[in-house]
Amino acid sequence: NCFFSFLSFLAHCSCDNMVPSCLNFRRIWLVNVFQGMLLLSMDNGLEAATAATSANETDRLALIDFKNLITQDPLGIMGSWNDSTHFCNWLGVSCNPSKERVVILNLEAQQLAGSIPASIGNLSFLTGINLRNNSFHGQLPQETGRLLQLQHINLTYNSLSGKIPINVSHCTELRTLDVSYNNFIGKIPDQLSSLSKLVLLGLGANNLSGSIPPWIGNFSSLFKLSLALNNLQGGIPSELGKLSGLGHLQLYGNFLSGQIPSSIYNISSIYFFSVTQNQLYGQLPPDVGLRFPGLQVFAGGVNNFTGPIPVSLSNASGLQVLDFAQNSLVGTIPTNLGSLQSLVRLNFDQNNLGRGEIGDLDFFSSLANCSSLEVLGLAQNNFGGELPSSIANLSTQLKILTLGENLLHKSIPVGIQNLVNLTLLGLEGNYLNGSVPDGIGKLQNLEGLHLNVNRFSGLIPSSVGNLTRLTRLFLEENRFEGSIPPSLGKCQNLQNLNLSSNKLNGTIPKEIIGLSSLSVALVMSHNSLTGSVPLEVGKLDNLEKLDISDNKLSGGIPDTLGNCISLGRLLLEGNQFGGTIPEAMRNLRGLEDLDISHNNLSGKIPDFLAQLSSLRLLNLSYNNFEGEVSREEYGMGGQVSILGDIYSYGILLLEMFTGKSPTDTMFKDALSIHKFVKSALPEHVMDIIDPLMPLEEETDDDIEKNEHNIEEIAITRDQSQINRSRITECIVEVMKIGLMCSSRSSQKRMLMNFVVNKLRGVRDSFLSSNNWRRTR
The missing domain is CATH 3.80.10.10 (Ribonuclease Inhibitor)
Structure with a gap:
């Protein structure tokens, strides 16, 4: 219409001197043009508004689906998710202000329970989803892979299960993928290798199996890698050594084996390194403290590491945790570890440290500089000598001190009373003697005091x-x-x-x-x-x-x-x-x-x-x-009848073979029939046997039958000697059965079916002897 009006205008107004009618037509044409442009603009705006409304409605419906699958909401978070307010104002929802599209869904620690709907994949502008620390269950939908703008996923501390969806690999903008502390199973999908922009990969505390994929070494931006507390097997890939910016490495609580690849020790940016509770072996590099200068946590407990503690660890001046308990480390504790003034935890429990000699604990004096030390674990080693008086100078922040099951002698230093924040003092299983200092009563934060299996004497301090x-x-x-x-x-x-x-x-x-x-x-x-x-x-x-x-x-x-x-x-x-x-x-x-x-x-x-x-x-x-x-009544406890009789049966065996009653006058003070028999085994067993017990021996009749045959007499005597040896062996075995049955500890007693099988074995062994058959 505008174009037609424009042509008419040209036809009527082509003269140089425009007549009034031409001027009027010009005015009419301008009005028509304006009206046409206005209508065109309104049409385009209507189409844009319709598209935006449709997209916004998609987001709203996806959120409604999410709400409908929530089964528990004790804090009432979902109460704000209603049509009285725009969904961009709902709790936990953040939108792009210009487009009103959902970009962040943050419901961390809201005590929610439920499952995640497939329509989560319709929130196409979503860049971050945080459902950490809730009780979501079920599977993570494959539709999550449609969120192509997604940069951060945090689903930690939930109960999600199933396999990690391979479609997550389509979210190539991801910087954070953390699904730790769930119940995911299966192998780590190879498709995740496409997530090359990852800075944090957290798959820890699930039930993942298989091996650690080498392609993780291609994530050049990776700063934190957590694969801990799974069922991963095999070795640590050497390719992880290419992660030049890695700072945080958690591989603990798996079934990893082999040695730590040398390439790992080239990652100088590492500050947190934990491979505790695996099946790793080998020695720690002597220069590990130089290679990891920023190290704060160095943990490799419950493995099979050998060799000495590297002296270079003192170079990692910011070290806070040094924990290699339950390994096979040898040698001494380097005295220069005392220069680690930030040290909080030093744990070498259950190793082979120390030489069982005086001076093994001299390094205690250097630890006086570790003013933040809270845990000192040295139990189950070979430390000898005495507890040094410098124990009094250890950090007053010390909470746990374990020195049990070593070879320590002499008494507890009085200065131990200075460690007023101790919650556990473990000195059990040593050779400590003397009286326990009365100052022990000043350790009023103690929750555990273990002084058992020593040689302490005197009174228990009031x-x-x-x-x-x-x-x-x-x-x-x-x-x-x-x-x-x-x-x-x-x-x-x-x-x-x-x-x-x-x-x-x-x-x-x-x-x-x-x-x-x-x-x-x-x-x-x-x-x-x-x-x-x-x-x-x-x-x-x-x-x-x-x-x-x-x-x-x-x-x-x-x-x-x-x-x-x-x-x-x-x-x-x-x-x-x-x-x-x-x-x-x-x-x-x-x-x-x-x-x-x-x-x-x-x-x-x-x-x-x-x-x-x-x-x-x-x-x-x-x-x-x-x-x-009655056995019939015992019967809910047929086993009770058996175990209840086992002790008496054992005593009966000992009575039969010794001819002595447990109430015999010889059994007084600490001596019992059990101890009497035990002390005689095996060499002197025949000394305690009842002299009236008939044993198979050489007789006069045997001699008389062969008195004219010297060779037969010799054979008969040899057979008797062999038989007596065989009888002795059998009596020893029967006595052992009696001792086991009459053990004070019920857990050490044999069950009757084992007793029967053992006795049959003794009998059959005895009867199988050719010598026995010939003398029968």
């Missing part, structure tokens, strides 16, 4: 009662004497207390046996405790194990013991308890092991014992009971 945060106190297998300090009753967080195998005497303090916090174990066996069991024992309603066996306790078993309803093991054997089994013990329905043997108990065996359905060991032997626990 100051231990000041350690009110203690949860574990292990003093067993020492030479402590005197009474148990009642002050231990102030340790009202104590869960596990073991005072067994000492020389303690006196009565059991009611403050301790009534300590209701005790839940794991209370063990005071193998001492010389006297008196009765305090009624306060009934307060131990959370306790799983009570062992007061092998003392000199007397009186009756208290009725209040029936309140200890959490008991799984109750060991009272080897005392002087009298009376009957209290009826209240029927409440101990979780009881698995009950040993009240070697006491003076009497009366009828209670019927309720057969109703303790969890019972697997019942030992009532060497008392004065009447009646029996």
Whole structure:
């Protein structure tokens, strides 16, 4: 129309002197042109608006799909996702301000549960998605691969499963791909090799299998690589050495094997290096501290590394964690490690360090410079000598000090009381002696005090009662004497207390046996405790194990013991308890092991014992009971019947072959028939055999039958000698079976089917002898 009007205008107004009619037509034409242009502009704008509305609606519908799959929303986040506000204003949603398209979906740590819809792939402008620390489950949709502008994915700490979708490889703009701490399975898809712009690749803490792909070495921008806590096998690819900008390498908690490729040590930018808990071996490079000058974390525990600790580690002046526990490292701790003033954790537990000599711990003096040190782990090595007095100068920030199972002698330095922030002090399994310093009571942050299996003597310091945060106190297998300090009753967080195998005497303090916090174990066996069991024992309603066996306790078993309803093991054997089994013990329905043997108990065996359905060991032997626990009733516990009889069967074997009763007057103090036989095996077994036991020997009749044949006499005598040797061997084997069956520890006793098979083996071996057949 505009063009037609323009032609008409030219036709009518071509004269030089325009007439009024021509001027009027010009005005009309200009109006038409303006109207036409306006209409054209409106048409184009309408089309653009329609397209934008359609795209925005696609985003809105995708978000609605996401909302509809949310099954738990305790914080009410999805409440804002409604039509009363534009979706760009919904919580967790960020849009491009000009196009009103969703660019970021951030719902981190909102306690959401649900699954991710396939329509997530319709958010075509999305550059970042962060669902970290929620409870999303199901699979990650393949449609995620349609998000071509996506740069960041963080789905860590959820419960996503299935395989990592290969279509994610289409998101070639990705800088961050972190799906750690989920349940993904399968191999790492080779298609992910297309994500060449990655800066962070986090696949840790899943169930991924296979090997580490070498193509990861092509990610030239990669700064952090986490493949930890999976099921990856094979070696570490040498190609990872091409990651010249890598700073953070986490490979711990896999099944990786072989040596660490030398190329890895060329990545001078590494500051975090952890390969803990794999199957790696080899020596650490002597110059590792020079190659990794910015190292802050260097961890390779639970592997098979050998050789010495590199002295060059002192060059990594920012080192905070040095942890190579559970390896086979040898030599000494370099004294220059004391120059690492940022050191927080130094752990070489379970290696072969030290020479078992005086001066092995001289490096302690250099560690005084490590003022931030919180963990010092040196347990289960070969460190000898004594604890140096410089232990007093260690960091006051020290929380964990483990020196157990070494070869340390002499006493604990008094200065140990300076380490006031210790939460664990482990000195067990050494040869430490003397008394425990009273200043130990100043370590009031202690939660674990392990002094067991040493040669400590004297009294248990009453100051231990000041350690009110203690949860574990292990003093067993020492030479402590005197009474148990009642002050231990102030340790009202104590869960596990073991005072067994000492020389303690006196009565059991009611403050301790009534300590209701005790839940794991209370063990005071193998001492010389006297008196009765305090009624306060009934307060131990959370306790799983009570062992007061092998003392000199007397009186009756208290009725209040029936309140200890959490008991799984109750060991009272080897005392002087009298009376009957209290009826209240029927409440101990979780009881698995009950040993009240070697006491003076009497009366009828209670019927309720057969109703303790969890019972697997019942030992009532060497008392004065009447009646029996019928096998038919035992039956929920057919195994109980077997294990309950095993001990007595073992003792019976020893009785038969020695001709001695366990109550023989020779068995007193620490000597028992079990120890009597054990001490004679194997060389002196024939010395303890019952002299009345008939053994196959050469007889006068044998001689008389062959008196005219010297050669036959010689053969007969040789056969008798061989037979006697064979008999001795068989008796030794039978005695060993008896000893195993009568072991104090029920876990060490043989099951009856094994006993039968063993005895049959002994019999068959004996009968198979040609010499035996000939002398029969």
